[in-house]
Amino acid sequence: MPTLIAGAVAVVVLYTLLQMFRAANPAVLARAVKIAGGIVCLAVAAFTGIRGELAVAVPLGLFGAGLLGWSPAASAIGQFGSFGGFGRRARSSGQTSTVRSGFLDMVLDHDSGALSGSIIAGTHAGRSLNEFDLPQLLALMPTFDAESCALLESYLDRRFAGWRQHAQGTGAGGQRSQATSGKMTAEEAYQILGLQPGASRVDIGRAHRSLMKKLHPDQGGSTYLAARVNEAKETLLRTHL
Structure with missing residues (x-):
């Protein structure tokens, strides 16, 4: 019993x-x-x-x-x-992506989606884009190459909503040719995706998806930056073949 x-x-x-x-x-x-x-x-x-x-x-x-x-x-x-x-893999905080052109160095914060940048060539080299107002930034476009202009437009889209409508009279509000400086290197691709060299295919795919959620044109993002993120993914995946 x-x-x-x-x-x-x-x-x-x-x-x-x-x-x-x-x-x-x-x-x-x-x-x-x-x-x-x-x-x-x-x-x-x-x-x-x-x-x-x-x-x-x-x-x-x-x-x-x-x-x-x-x-x-x-x-x-x-x-x-x-x-x-039982638990989820912790997301890294403070992760950033870097995109460079002949005149600009842009940084995207993964957590907030904020885009910041600085000028790295020309008479204003060393200055932050935040130091300039919209008319001043538009005045810089004629001095930039096509890739830098496209990158600057991405910054303006984030900082000045609707700036294209106000800039139509200057001819600066149209989509620029998305010419690049050449074949993307693996180092550039890692910087764009915010990854360390040697990242796995899983890490590459995860970083790409995270960035595209913030940058895809359908989500109000930048066509140029989305194209660069796609190129970075393709560049790194080729190294894993």
């Missing part, structure tokens, strides 16, 4: 735990799994250490401490939280 009661209690407890597991927040569940795993690892490490099996106890203890956030290894072991779909 006691065995039957114990079995029934075990079934009820197991069923309750399963329901809690299904309803739990993934992030909370991941943390709970890490904590439980850390405690178990430390307990087993202590047991094996008492028995003198230090070759097993030491690495197991370090692993358990890492799961609990008690060692430098915690940052690496923290990826355990994504095991089995």
Whole structure:
């Protein structure tokens, strides 16, 4: 009889735990799994250490401490939280993309979608585009090459909504030829996608999708920058063939 009661209690407890597991927040569940795993690892490490099996106890203890956030290894072991779909891979913050032309150096912030730039050649070299108002920026266009003009128009689209309508009389509001300075290098492609050299195909695809959400013309973005992002993706994927 006691065995039957114990079995029934075990079934009820197991069923309750399963329901809690299904309803739990993934992030909370991941943390709970890490904590439980850390405690178990430390307990087993202590047991094996008492028995003198230090070759097993030491690495197991370090692993358990890492799961609990008690060692430098915690940052690496923290990826355990994504095991089995319990957590999501953290998005990098502060990531930027860089696009350069003969006259401009533009930087796109991935988090905010803000586009900033500076002049790198000519009489205004070293100055930020934010220092100029719309008429002054339009006056710079005749001094730029086609690629720099297209890049500047992308900046104006972000900073001055509807500027093309106001610039029609100057002839500066039309779409410029999207000529480029030549075949894109792998270094340029990494900078445009905001990736480090050696990035995987998965990283390339993820960065491309993220940028296109902000830059695609259908989303009010820039045709020129979207084309450059597509070219960067194609350039890097060719290196993975």
